[in-house]
Amino acid sequence: MSESLYFIAIVPPEDIQEEITKLKHEVAEKYGSKHALRSPPHITLHMPFKWRDKRFDELAEVIKNLNSDLAAFEVELKDFDFFEPRVVFVNVVQSEKLKKLQKKVVDACRKELKLDNANYKNRPFHPHVTIGFRDLKKPMFYEAKKEFKKREVLFEFRVEEIVLLKHDGKKWNVVDF
Numbered sequence: 001m002s003e004s005l006y007f008i009a010i011v012p013p014e015d016i017q018e019e020i021t022k023l024k025h026e027v028a029e030k031y032g033s034k035h036a037l038r039s040p041p042h043i044t045l046h047m048p049f050k051w052r053d054k055r056f057d058e059l060a061e062v063i064k065n066l067n068s069d070l071a072a073f074e075v076e077l078k079d080f081d082f083f084e085p086r087v088v089f090v091n092v093v094q095s096e097k098l099k100k101l102q103k104k105v106v107d108a109c110r111k112e113l114k115l116d117n118a119n120y121k122n123r124p125f126h127p128h129v130t131i132g133f134r135d136l137k138k139p140m141f142y143e144a145k146k147e148f149k150k151r152e153v154l155f156e157f158r159v160e161e162i163v164l165l166k167h168d169g170k171k172w173n174v175v176d177f
Helices: 014-031 053-069 096-113 138-148
Strands: 003-010 043-052 073-083 087-092 128-132 154-159 163-167 172-174
Touching: 003 053, 003 096, 014 087, 014 128, 014 138, 014 154, 043 053, 043 096, 053 096, 053 163, 073 096, 073 128, 073 138, 087 138
Parallel strands: none
Antiparallel strands: 003 043, 003 163, 073 087, 073 154, 087 128, 163 172
C-alpha cells in the first residue's frame, strides 16, 4: 500500500519567501544547518502525516473546503525567536484569526479524515517560520541565537489560502490541485 508524507501550512507570498530563504541560506552557510532549505518558508498548521495515495482525493477535498471557507486575514512575521537547543525561526505574531484557522484545520483533519497526530495533544500552537533546525548543532545554535536576537525583521502579508505540502523523498513541495 503506497503512502505519502504531507503537512498543511500557510506559505507567504513569493517576495517574502525569497527574503526568508535568504535567511535560511545564511543559517546554512554560517552555522551549518541546511535542513530548513528542504521546504518553502511556511507556518505549519498541521504537522506531517502519512496518507494513502489512493485516498488523495479525500485529502484534497478537505483542503479545498477549508480554503473556500477561509476569511482572509493579515499575518505579521516579526523578529526572531528560538526553541532551545536547535531551532531558530522568524516569529509569527499570534492572532485570534490564526489560532482559529489552525484549530479549524486540525479539527477538520480529525473529523473528516480520522487523522489524529498524538503530538498535538499537549503542545500549544506556536506559529513560526523555521530558518534553522534539526541539523543545527548546539554550539552553533548558541552562536546563531547571539546573532539573530540582535536583528529585526518585519514581514506582513494577507493569508488567503492554506496549502498542502508533499514530501518527494528529498524535500517538501506545494501540491497543486
